[in-house]
Amino acid sequence: MFRHRLAVIPAAALLTLAVAACGGTTKDSSAGDSAGAQTGASADPNAKLKEGLKIAFLPKQLNNPYTDVEVGGGKVATEELKDEYKLVGPNDASASSQVSYINTLIQQQQDVIVVAANDPNAVCPSLNQARAAKIKVVTFDSDANKTCRDAFINQATTEGIGQSLAKMALEQAGGSGEIAVLSATPNATNQNSWIEVMKTELAKPEYAKLKLVKVAYGNDDDQKSFQEAQGLLQSYPNLKVIVAPTTVGIAAAARYVGSSSYKGKVQVTGLGLPNQMRQYVKDGTVKKFALWNPADIGYLAAYAGAALSSGQITGAEGDKFTAGKLGEYTVGKDGEIVLGPPTEFTAENIDKFNF
Incomplete structure (x- = not known):
């Protein structure tokens, strides 16, 4: 169930459309929910969030208006968390275009990779290499196969x-x-x-x-x-x-x-x-x-990545963490974390929104 209504701009009214939300749910599923489920790690909700984490965002493609807003929210969150923000990505949205970037991020020893998958399976071998290197993997907006990430930030159902x-x-x-x-x-x-x-x-x-x-x-x-x-x-x-x-x-x-x-x-x-x-x-x-507000997707993804890297959550169903201004979230089945309901825009309300 949704725990929040979505603020679209600082002074705007809360979004109200109860469209249960979104995104690229995975098609596979014989394997476990998340890294926590697979490794047997246990969450410590009282663990302090680490500072100085290296959090890299890899969207579907760069120079996309929607993507720019999303990763902008991630940048805001990393600054609040006193972490290091990095943005990389392809200029096209082809299935395999993200693989080389993931491999480079592994070599750079990032702590968290936040990725919107262009293809649910093409990125999996590289993402699993990242996880083997103790890098937490958060998908956002468009999911990867659930066997190769720790959590998925879903816009809505x-x-x-x-x-x-x-x-x-x-x-x-x-x-x-x-x-x-x-x-x-x-x-x-x-x-x-x-x-x-x-x-x-x-x-x-x-x-x-x-x-x-x-x-x-x-x-x-x-x-x-x-x-x-x-x-x-x-x-x-x-x-x-x-x-x-x-x-x-x-x-x-x-x-x-x-x-x-x-x-x-x-x-x-x-x-x-x-x-x-x-x-x-x-x-x-x-x-x-x-x-929905794309900036809040990136914002929530950064906080989820920090919570994973700090041991507050493992990606297992029922784990809880606080995502800054968005408040508390609970991890759902298969490591899914739902942002909240989007809104409908018409001539009557569109001037109330600025994103």
């Missing part, structure tokens, strides 16, 4: 996000018609999990008049996503809604639709940053979309 995406699609389509999904990469753990939940929802009677005609992939690249949005509308002239569960994709789709003859005829929804989407909401291209 996979079911909640997938259900929310389906619900927004139904609303924007007016209850019937063709819809398409514009996702990130074909291997993105979180995107694929949300889409599978969407498909399950669409099989329910209340969605009987909606038809999912295509899942396209923009590879979290702005121009590729723009082209894919254009291609969807050329291939499916009766399309009513493009659902983009990626901040890059939703902005690119909105930019295309908003500058085309499809504006007002085709709706765009999904997951986006308020600052990135504001113009499209105000000009009527987008009526509703959703997101």
